[in-house]
Amino acid sequence: MTSDATTPPVLAETLIARYRGLICDLDGVVYRGSRAVPHAVETLNQLTADGTPVVFATNNASRPPEQVGDHLRGLGLAPRGWSVVTSSQAAAAHLAERLAPGARVCAVGGPGVALALTEAGLTPVRVAELGGTPVEAVVQGLGVDVTWTELAAVSRLAESGITWVATNVDVTLPTPDGQAPGNGALVALVQTATSAAPHVVGKPQAALFDLSRSRLGTDQPETLVCGDRLDTDIEGANAAGLDSLFVLTGASRLRDLAFAEPPERPTYLAADLSGLLEPALPLRATSPSHPVDLWTDAVPRMPRAVGNGELLRSVVLTAWAARDAGRAISGDADLWAGIERELGLLEPAHAA
Structure with missing residues (x-):
């Protein structure tokens, strides 16, 4: 069957459409200190407006949930559709x-x-x-x-x-x-x-995720975790049997992800929280569409293109495939920072 100019395009399913609830980290994902991470507040407001409940799960035990909530509302987060759960x-x-x-x-x-x-x-x-x-x-x-x-x-x-x-x-x-x-x-x-x-009880243990999921009222396959730390958010999500989205706006960087062992590997990858509203691209062990020679000391200059999300995914899959096959990949920090710049990713939090 052929289509004509009046046939609407088929839209790819967004990542968040696969889930009924979101467990989201705070530091490095939604804000850094008093400042919001770019695209975070807008994305979360769209999710809650569309009916997706969000629980913010934080390892920071010092502040009461209401104080954390005041901080979030001060950044522009809508007043309803979310709650805060702490490690305390x-x-x-x-x-x-x-x-x-x-x-x-x-x-x-x-x-x-x-x-x-x-x-x-x-x-x-x-x-x-x-x-x-x-x-x-x-x-x-x-x-x-x-x-x-x-x-x-x-x-x-x-x-x-x-x-x-x-x-x-x-x-x-x-x-x-x-x-x-x-x-x-x-x-x-x-x-x-x-x-x-x-x-x-905090991340990467499962207790905080279990408490958050009980607040959401969702089953494991219906729940997505989003975080910026591989050793807490992502490892904890895996321990709790939950899918996860890793964002490059906080503590862990692209180089860390490339060297991550299986317990710290996420289900999905995005530059920031807006990846929740983009097509889902699981980090499965498939042949990357843009192979990059990461096991040498030099990485080719990568083009700036509309498909940077897919290219980012390909870089990670190539690195994992090389490491799992026992091949060495370069750990040079400057080289990996250069890859991030070529892909238009945010700078590390300490440089923001």
């Missing part, structure tokens, strides 16, 4: 399933830690309030005012044998001025002073 809430949910209602839990970190425990029906106790009254667990999350005294208390409590829950173990935290020590750095400090090991 995942920690509180984990303990609420195991402790009696009202159980006393030592809370170390920002205000989000204590609030999450209260909302879960537990009794948060700050280190300064401990005295001689015992607690049944300790939750360690990020806080800009965490002191040596508090870290020493976590060490003492964990060594005594009570449950020690870490909201997350991200070693770094993105800030407008670059990377800063994250909760993982503080958890590691405590671990050097004790023989105990924490139970971690």
Whole structure:
């Protein structure tokens, strides 16, 4: 059957059309500090307007969800169709399933830690309030005012044998001025002073994703995760049995993706969140349509073209195929930065 000029074109299915709900990271995906990532707010507003619910799942445990929500609304995000889930809430949910209602839990970190425990029906106790009254667990999350005294208390409590829950173990935290020590750095400090090991609930563990998916009310095949960190967002999505979209607007870069092992490889790839509204191009192990010789020390100059999304996908697939076949590919940072520039990708967050 032939078509004429009046026949409307067949539109390719957008990526998000394959899913009923989105779990989205924040730092490096939606914003960097006080500034929105380009195309993020517009894309999310279109998704929620079209009826796709979004849960923002963050490993940053320091701020309460409402404060995070205020930040998002201040960036221009529409007021409805989304919610925020933090690793503090995942920690509180984990303990609420195991402790009696009202159980006393030592809370170390920002205000989000204590609030999450209260909302879960537990009794948060700050280190300064401990005295001689015992607690049944300790939750360690990020806080800009965490002191040596508090870290020493976590060490003492964990060594005594009570449950020690870490909201997350991200070693770094993105800030407008670059990377800063994250909760993982503080958890590691405590671990050097004790023989105990924490139970971690944040990414890349599945608990935060499971809590987010329960908020969405979606099954695993209906849920997509979007993130910028391979070792937390993408590895966690894979651990939780969820498809994922990796965006190049935050911590992990194209070179990191090229060298990623299978547990950290995403289902899809895009320059930024607007990729959700473009045709779905899974990162399957197929023959790339634009082969690029990445296992040499020189990469040909790549043309600027409308098909840069497909070219980007081909670069990654070629790198994975080469590495999986045991062939070496160049790890030169300048070379990979040049590829990103040729593809018109955003500069790394620290250079933004």
